[in-house]
Amino acid sequence: MIQIANSDAERQEVLGLFLDIFDDIAPNAVPMTAHDDLYKPLVIQFRSDTTQQLLGAALSCRAQVAAGSALMAKSGAQLPSENDYAPVLDKHSELDLIGVRPEAREQGIGSQMLAFLETTLASRGVRVWFGNVTDDLEADRLRPFYRRHGFTVLDDGQPLPPLLGRRWVSPATAQPAYFFYKKL
Template sequence: MNITHASSAEERMELRDFLAEHLHDIAPDAVPKPEWDRHYETIALTVREEGKLIAGLLSCYTQIASAAFMAPEGIDEHMDKVRRLTPLHAELDLIAVDPSARSTGIGSALISESESILKVRGTKYWFGCVTSDLDVDRLRNFYEKLGFTVLPDGARLPPFKGVEWVPPHATDAAFWFYKRLER
């Protein structure tokens, strides 16, 4: 299996299209353009089989973190704290494996590759959620097997170092999961 980094604008658009095909309600700008990477610390990974994209993953800073970087320093104490802590966190935003390639280890390999990158960057807290329109039970087992703490249905993600990384108006998730990363 060959995992590649989607680093060009064309590769990112292809990844976005693949994710949109396999997941619901993905915003047109859900996968950051390469020129936005300094604001999001994007990890955009793909797996191909015979040239066809069969899996993809996106992990990056949250929107709250990106907004903190764009806000002027010193205006808001909370945003300043978010800005300082942002390099310590990442959100596993989107992951999809074509149904024909599931249960082959591709999803686990994408998670492992991302985790390795995050550890090198110094990330300490990696989290995400699963929405109720997905195969919740299968995904709960998937994340548990990969060492994530899977929260009970409806439970909110706990703060990391006193910061809520999920805005209060965020869509309710079926469940949240997180992992503390150690080097």
């Protein structure tokens, strides 16, 4: 069963799951509700129908460059048009984290979560959805996973092309293994 995690308690549990699955994520990797206006996160949880145990979770939210631009605009800064994300703030989302407990993998939970995210994001007006895979993950197994779900998966080292007329990756960001994206 998939539900949106709208409370801080649920998001803390999601964060706990991510901290178990991923080695190198920040302790604040899942935005709490106080920051929803800035990050517009969609946090979902997949629970066992029988035990209610949290088996999987995913987070998609505004890209860091867009949230940064929104913060600067709020503080009154005048931004050049290429750094002004206001017109595209609600039209994009970045798939930040998706994970399933090891013992629950290969049963379609990850696929169901991707489908749920896509439908929900599209209904909220999101038009481009993208993400990246870092070298510490099983990058070769994730390629077919994202391809099967209709993403364009770029070759290793290829830059993410401009989408909605904006760049989504800050030059300061460490280069991932590859990017993937999809128009909704």
